[in-house]
Amino acid sequence: MPKRPKASPAKPETDPTQAFLRGAKAALTSVQGLVLFASYIGYGGLCASLGFPLAAAVLSTALIIALPSQLLLVTGFAAGSAALGIALAVFLSAARLLPSVVTLLPYLRTRLWIQLLAAHFVAVSIWVESRRMLPPLPPASRVPFYFGLALTFNTASVLATWAGYVLSGNLPPSFAVGLGFLTPMSFIIALVRNARDLVDYLSLVFGLALAPVFVWLNAPVDLLWVGLFGGGAAWFIHRQRKARAA
Amino acid sequence: MNELMHSGLAPYLLIILAGFLPTDVWRWAAVVAGRKLEEDSDLMTFIRGVANAMVAGVIMRLVLFPSGDLLAIPLFLRAGSVIVAFAVYFLSKRSMLAGVIAGEAVLIAGAYFTVPH
Numbered sequence: 001m002p003k004r005p006k007a008s009p010a011k012p013e014t015d016p017t018q019a020f021l022r023g024a025k026a027a028l029t030s031v032q033g034l035v036l037f038a039s040y041i042g043y044g045g046l047c048a049s050l051g052f053p054l055a056a057a058v059l060s061t062a063l064i065i066a067l068p069s070q071l072l073l074v075t076g077f078a079a080g081s082a083a084l085g086i087a088l089a090v091f092l093s094a095a096r097l098l099p100s101v102v103t104l105l106p107y108l109r110t111r112l113w114i115q116l117l118a119a120h121f122v123a124v125s126i127w128v129e130s131r132r133m134l135p136p137l138p139p140a141s142r143v144p145f146y147f148g149l150a151l152t153f154n155t156a157s158v159l160a161t162w163a164g165y166v167l168s169g170n171l172p173p174s175f176a177v178g179l180g181f182l183t184p185m186s187f188i189i190a191l192v193r194n195a196r197d198l199v200d201y202l203s204l205v206f207g208l209a210l211a212p213v214f215v216w217l218n219a220p221v222d223l224l225w226v227g228l229f230g231g232g233a234a235w236f237i238h239r240q241r242k243a244r245a246a
Numbered sequence: 247m248n249e250l251m252h253s254g255l256a257p258y259l260l261i262i263l264a265g266f267l268p269t270d271v272w273r274w275a276a277v278v279a280g281r282k283l284e285e286d287s288d289l290m291t292f293i294r295g296v297a298n299a300m301v302a303g304v305i306m307r308l309v310l311f312p313s314g315d316l317l318a319i320p321l322f323l324r325a326g327s328v329i330v331a332f333a334v335y336f337l338s339k340r341s342m343l344a345g346v347i348a349g350e351a352v353l354i355a356g357a358y359f360t361v362p363h
Contacts, residue, residue, distance in 0.1 A: 049315035056257035063266045068301050073265045075304055077257060078313040083264050091268035093300050095293040101276030112277070119273040174357035177319055178350050184305045185331050185349045189342050191298060192335070203295040207302025212310055214303075226303035231296030238291065 019141035023148025026133055033153060036125040039067060040157045042182030044164020046071075049180035050078040054165050061161040065154060066123045068093050071183065072223065085221030092227055100127045107134040110143050118143070121150035129153075199238035206230030318361045319353070327353035 027033050040061060047057035052074045060070050069090045076086035101119045104127060108118050129149060134142045168176045195201050207230045214222035308316065309324045316324070331349025338344035 051314045053254075053257055056261060059258065060261045060265055063261060064269050066269050068297070069265055069269045071304055072300065073260060075308060075313075076264075077260055079307075079311075083260055086260065087264035087268050089300060090265055091271070092293075093297045094269040094272050096297045097269065098272045098276045098293075099290055101273050105277065115277045116274055119277045120270055122273055172358075173315075173318070173361045174354050177315060177357045177361060178354035180314075180316055181308075181324070181327065181353055182346070182350065184308045185328060185353075186342065186346050187301060188305045188328060189331060189335050189345050191302060192332075193340065193342055197291075199291055199295045200298055203298035204302045207299030208306045210299070211303035211306035215307060215311055223300050223303050223307070227296040227300035230299030230303065231292065231294075234299065235288075235292040235295040238295070239288065 014138060014140050016141075016144040019137070019144040020148040022141075023133075023145035023150075024152040025148075026129070026145075027149045027152035027156070030129055032125045032129050033156065036153060037156050037160045039183060039186060040160035041164035041167070042179060042186065043067060043070060044161040044166075045168040045176065045179030046164075046181075046183050047074055047161070048165045048168035049176060050074055052077060054162070057165050058158055058162050062154070062158050065121060065157070066094060066097065067183070067187075071187070076223070081221060085224060088221060089223045089227065092224065097122060100124075103127075104130055104134075107142050108146060109139065114143065118146060118150070121154060126150050126153055197238060198241060199234045202234035202237055203231045206234050319357050320360055323353060323356040323360060327356065 043061070044057060047054075047060075057074070060073060064070050064073070072089045072093055073086055076089065101122045104118075104122060105115065107130065108115055110118075126149065130146060133149070134146060137145055164179060168179050171179065191200075191204050195204065207226055210226045210230045211222070214225050219225055305328075309328060310321070312319075312324065327349045330352045331345045334348035335342060335345030
């Protein structure tokens, strides 16, 4: 399709401050951002119902910025799991952030330390929005735009964690319980929604099935085994199927 | 170290050592060395499987063996609300919002009659 001159922006947006503010504005008007905000309200509520301290709940969002990592952390803490086991579980689950960062790097061409800082903010929501919003921008605007987007998402998530936590303490008990279950409920549906290949569906089913087994076996760091065995088996079957199909 | 882990500082140490660092290691590794990895390579598929299974596992554990205030809700309600959320999600042509709202409605209504208040 031939490029229409109309599509080019009315004024050149190379001013970094302008680009940063546009990124912030894009974050505030994004549907993905709204979902993120709701998720972190749920996370705040979950932390409250698990007895995780408020300041720690807020700090975890400010610093970790990855809901699966945070979920593993607070549930592990509440279950009294060993710190090393929690760290390993978080480490394994966060591996999926690696390809997300790699696919964004072509749009974040800048100095190494700024790239490292930018990578710190990469999670599912920021990835989805950046993949959509960064490519059409002039290359010079992408990095400031990204930081406007990322910092706004992060600030909103921190506020939502705090709000969810405080809200939980002021709600009638039945609603507080509902709030505490919002994150697990939306996560499990999101896993199904985001599933693309056989490995995604199988690992979901195996994870659900193996979790009680390893808890009943009283295995130390049970989730680690659930991940390795469940995910490993799903991967193996997926691979066999693919090899046979090829 | 052990004493530290049992003090009031434990959650904060945990956030830095068991949350922030093991998560950011991957983000930084991606910047430094990740350019060659393909999304559909064997290793990445394996990683996806492990991560999925662990998130599914942590949710199953919250449903079956919760802690804190969530213990107050009976098991059939915890499990039932998730099953309803799933059913409505599929019946509503895969609307996540509809699924979550339906599951939450069942849970809150059920909790209203079973949790002391």
